[in-house]
Amino acid sequence: MDVITTHLNADFDCLGAMIAAHKLYPEALMVFSGSQEKSMRDFFLKSSSYVLNFTRFKDLDLGKVTRLILVDCQHSSRIGRFAELLERPGIAIHIYDHHPESSGDIKMSGGIIRDCGSSTAILCRILEEREIAITPIEATLMMLGIYEDTGSLTFVSTTEDDFMAAAWLLRQGGSLSTVGDFMTQELTSDQVSLLNDLLKSLQSITLNGVEVSIAHSSVDYYIGDIAILAHMMRDMENLEALFLVVEMGNRVYIVARSRIPEVNVGDVLRDLGGGGHATAASATIKELTLIQVLSNLEKSLRQKVNPRRVARDIMSSPVKTMTADTLIAAARELLTRYNVNAMPVMSGNKMIGIISRRIVEKALYHSLGQLPVSEYMHTEFLRTSPDTPIQDIQEYFIRQNRRFAPVFAKEELIGVITRTDLLRSMYAGEALYDLAREDIPTKSKELARQMKGRLSPRVLQILSSAGKIGDELDLQVYAVGGFVRDLLLGTENLDIDITVEGDGILFAETFASRFGCRCKGHIKFGTAVIVFPDGFKIDVASTRLEYYETPAALPVVERSSLKMDLYRRDFTINTLAIQLNQSDFGLLIDYFGAQRDLQEQNIRVLHNLSFVEDPTRVFRAIRFEQRLGFHIARHTENLIKNAVKMDFLHKLGGKRLLSELVIIFKERDPFGAVERMANLGLLRFIHPVLKLDAMNRRLLEEVKPVISWFELLFLDRKYEKWVVYFLALCEILTHDEFIEVCKRLAVSEHYREKLAEMRRLGERVLDAFNRRGAKCRPLQPSEIYRLFNDLAVEVLLYLMARTKSEEAKKALSLYFTKLQGVHTILTGDDILALGVARGPMVGELLEQLLAARLNGAVMSRDDELNFIRQAIVNNVVFSQQDTGPCSES
Template sequence: MNIVTTHVNTDFDGLASMIACTKLYPNTKMVLPGKVKRNVKEYISLHKDVLKFEAPSDINDKEIDKLIIVDTASAKRIGSLSRLIQKEVDIMVYDHHPILEGKKPQWRVEEVGATVTILTEELMEKGVDISSFEATSLILGIYEDTGNLSFAQTTSRDLKAAAFLLEKGAKLSFISQFISKPLTENQKSLLETLMDNMENLDFNGWNVVVCTASLDEFIGGVGELTHKLGKIEDVDAVFTLVKMIDRIHIIGRSFNENLPISKPIVEMGGGGHPQSAAATVKDKDLAAIRQEFIALLNKLPSPLTAADVMAQPVKTIGPDVSISEASRIMLRYGHTGLPVVENDNLLGIISRTDVDKAIHHELTHAPVKGFMSTNVITTSPKTSLKTVRQKLTQYDIGRLPVLDDSKKMIGIITRTDVLKVIHGSQAPRWHKPLYTFSDYSMAEPSENLMEVINTRLPKKIQGLLWLIGQKAQKEGFKVYAVGGFVRDLLLGVPNHDIDIVVEQDAISFARKIVKYLGGQIKEYQKFGTATITLKDGMKIDFATARMEFYPFPAAMPEVEETTIKHDLYRRDFTINTLAFRLNSDKFGDFLDFFEGSKDLEQGSIKVLYNLSFVEDPTRIFRAFRFESRYSFHMDDSTMGFLLNALENNVMQKLSGTRIFEEFQAIVLEPNPSVILIRALELGVLDNIFGKCSNPQQLKQNFKHTMDSIVCLKEKGILEKKDFILVYLLVIINSYPKKVFEIILKDFNLDKGSRIIIRNFFDVGLERIEKLKSNKHLDPSEIYDSLNGLSVHSLCAMMAIADNDLLKNRIFLYLEELHKVDVEITGNDLKEMGIKPGPVYSKIISRLRQQKLNGEIHTKDDELNYIKSLDLKERGR
């Protein structure tokens, strides 16, 4: 026999979960372990003809095969039924409260708003039919435990489960009847007592209310009263300590998402969620328990302050700076406003709107002091985040300068900074993800990546990073591992190209590392970067944290030093903005300012700002490469920005050298053809080269190019370094003739590559028709047609023609014919009395022709053949 039970003082989630189990596990009996909440008792009484329960005392332990426990995993909370835990009974648990230890693999313990959500999902998956009454019972559990879907722990899964139950006929009218019930007279009296005994206390900056009461009887609903007190008082948290007969009930509710309150309650023997927790203490004095609990509240974590979230250093301007210069600075740094400062004193703020209005009125040369707002709302670094948020909304401002005690501005907070903290990884963004991704072993991002580093990186690299971090700590540098190295670490993709950003002078730090670890260093003073090569050949790139400004579209960026956050903001896509600290005191601390890990998990490629492709069009190629390499996709907004950039012909602003460099990177990807087809379909190639003569044919040619390259590479005939010329030949063949000259002139090709390209178009193309014709060709004819063409040209011919006969003839040439040579030398001819001159090459050519066609084989055959020639042919 199976039985299902829940915790003592059963609530609607416990009841609903038991009912759901009877649907999932047929012939399962429900057992109430003890007292139930008042509203649940009334619901059971109303439906006593439908809801049947067994008493714990009526259970024959020997008949129990399976015990299902719902809405708790604690044996202490299921009353006398805990006796079954020690017996040979199969135990199954469904719960949504965190379990610190003892969790079994088969248990369903998941972070959702209500336990019944987990069970409802199983009903949905298994297609179990439920009645309107059952749906109503289940939805009561969801609504009660999620505060009508409003508590912080509510998830999308809870809403989906509720939607399913509504479709099954759940009656929402029961919600108001049994969950939002008016207080009883006893509850009203208890609420008044709690308010009379209310203390407003400050714990590490949190505004907390502690209320106490002592009763001679049990009154239910203390949790609801605690919640009401929080709404009445508008505080960060409320704790109620109520003694009822011989037990003290401790209830906690947090009303600030950044204040977890479960820890002190857990230390009192209770449990729950970060925002909602409870404990029961037996046979103790209320005053003593209150004193003990107050001591625990002193350990609450300090709240976030303005100093924790502010951006620094702050870009400021002087009061005499012109409107045009202010506009240029805003564009350069991506700011929508600038503080106006003189002698460290904050005079005002000039906004983008103010600047635009001045420009509209042709006042570009006027100083900003005539347009700035002087009534500036400020805050101190110790101000709580809650107060910061209130100031931003109360005064409807977009930025809040942070001033120290001497009134010097030390930072600034924007709405975005606050939203990032409030909403975490779910902070509102311009871009919405459309795609999901699950092909890689994506590591779960956390506050510290130490475990990921230890399990995914070779020991050698782990040790190297740790040594660099120790040196940084000792020398006073702030250093970070960044970019593709961190991205691939999270994805589980091998990548040992280490990029390190230093928040001071990277070159100076790199010198110290070389002195510390040995090796060689190459410095690039202009860009503040350095590359060190260790004794074992490993290379590490160091870069000073910097901002980049593009003075005009497609320009090379101007650079200046900044913080790690600004450095990451200049990156191409959010998935490349990830970093972790290397300093030994915070080694592995994860930095994700722009939700890159979320986009990485969802396989979404997003730019960080809408002019990204305009400022650097090469990012378009990189987007295609990441799409192909990781099976990612650009989101709608990013795609829109890309297409808009192409409409403005941004690719034409790139130099041929930069385009060639991007093509070189593309052909080194696992499947270059996929990337180039994407570039063709979206109009990128046309934006560079003009109108393609036959896009569909070029698309097919790209596919055949990859096939031909793979084939020749497997035969050891073609190497990776050769790929770029093959693809260029295929591209040039499909575009106007001017492209031929553009590539030769602008693509920074070496002399040999230029000769290969000219030879292909002067000779190679015209020979395709001959080689793919069904007409019989002697081996010597095939040799003569292909001799002098590079392997790149032959590969391109295979791709363009896509003809099996042509391919076979090229393979014959590459594998056999081009290796055929004559054994006769010039000395042999001289000894035969033939005078040196052009006739030598003619004779050698005739010999090779005969040998290719199988007419002669040995050196004696060659000598006899020469003797058979008439005197004129022999040059006598």
């Protein structure tokens, strides 16, 4: 039995999220874990018909619950008696919550946790994506949840998801007038009195240059909805960070709100047993007095309030520049190549101006492309230092209508701050397309504890040592890519990629010499491989950016920052980095919303031209989708379809295409990926007539159990799994078409001829089996051996998957399990020692002896000697006959 519930003192967001969750889990019962907020109680009194879909807790049999769906909550202490289920083995826990993941103690087995203004909005986006229909009443109730938790979409914690969800609900018939009726609340006399006391006690303290406001009061009885008072006071007094501390009876309640990144109120109140968002949080404290709570709050604030950020905290570096004599036409190319809207203009080592894309485009419109940028650049700009407060830069951008500020260390240009950098430092954003230019906050999280729990001591020691070497060389060192992704997913991945901001080859050489490893560097790309004595490898790269001069071309590489290095990667889920330097060891860096896409199981590109620049990413998207059980995001799939329609994949070189196919065919179960390729129209780029019809669909599905069977035999025969799937995929092709495919994929001439010939011989063998009639005698083991022994393992496995003949399957099974390793004890020298003259007779006798051993006629060395002696005595030399499946011997 499924049950949907939420936290005690449920509010409208709880109600809306529960109703939305019920659309995803239609068989589940909706049960409140305890009481509701006063506004909710009033709602139910006025709208009793809505209560009919809810089950009372006292009518619920907890023993029958097999899955618990929690909304707007991650804490066991906040779900009443439902917490008893958390200890039960096998219980599934799905959580849908908008509070930070680290704020809860309940381990989830499904669901989504991500930053958002409301839990209801998260669920609504899922309903919209899955095109699940809702009624106008349901839309109204969900809209109530969003509007309550976002202050009618005005709170700082509101995200684009909340707006998008509200818009979708409005299209589904949600009633804004009904929402307005329930959202408009007049303060009670108790709330007015409490507000007056709080305003009188309001005081501000300055911590690390940040002003934090605290108000407190004490009453003998409970007053509900004090969060309303927090919002009123914040707006009335224009406060950046506010903490309301109210003692009511034997409990102290704290409500906190913040508009600034330096004060993460959720983090502050976690120290006091509460939690929430960076912008909105609360706590309920028992057995402490008001004075004690205020003292503990001040201690937490002194530890948690971050200093005001300065230019060095948000600037982009290294800086791409152009010279004063760069022509306007060339300037546009540079701005496009590096994906920027403005660039510093240099005269030698001195910055003399800024050229913007807008000026360049206007100059080109007026046919001024052959003039130097120095003629039209901005020569007045703010000179900031690394210690310039961000507030000063913000005021410059607003007052002067600028979007670009250089950062200098004395006279040296060391960084730039753009309007995007500034916005990213101030507000949360949504992971959209061309992510390097979106206002996405850099998300960080401590992973040191997870790393200790999930990595082997050796790997942990290697990463720690890498950080120490980085500190010695004054280099920032990171673990990046799939290793980090799989660490968060709880999947083992020993392919470690390390990225260094600076000289990666110097780092690799230093590490190798220190720990007795070999190092092979590639100066052109700034990369190196560290090889340990036991063969274990680590790939090292200097941070770099890539740009593509033409679609599907190989990239041009240049040194760059960590952010731009991660931006060149294929999908958001592969853009995570973990800092390895000792001071920040285990710090997770997320520039592009990768954590969110991991939670939502999305495969998402970073910008709209991703598949144009590198069409191989189409195949990688499919591979990751199938391997991880994720889904390609809708817009990303549309971009794939566009790349297919524009025929960009025809420009791929054969080796690059083959490389992607080989990796796909080496996956645990490639069939899903092949099916996805067929659905997206990708097979025609391998060969125009290639398709997934019923015949090779069955064959591809049959390959997996055949390969599993073969690998369980633990035979000492190497083979290439990808070749078996490749042969199966090409099963519908003629011999000439198969050769064409091999040429398209740049398979070497020798190997493609060998594959084609074995494919042809294998088909001939199967045809012979298929022609055998009931009167044909069973094949002798020696005949089976001669049929199959010259064929590659890959071809034999392909034949086993392809054939429907039970006799052929048994013959192949017998060959693999008993015949392929059989050999005679006697050698040619032994036969010569028996008096046989050197010549063809020796080989013929050995072949006949092998046939006798295969057929069980001889077992021991003595048996073999007697067999050969008898042949010599009788002067019989058995000639080899071409014994096909139906021949007589």
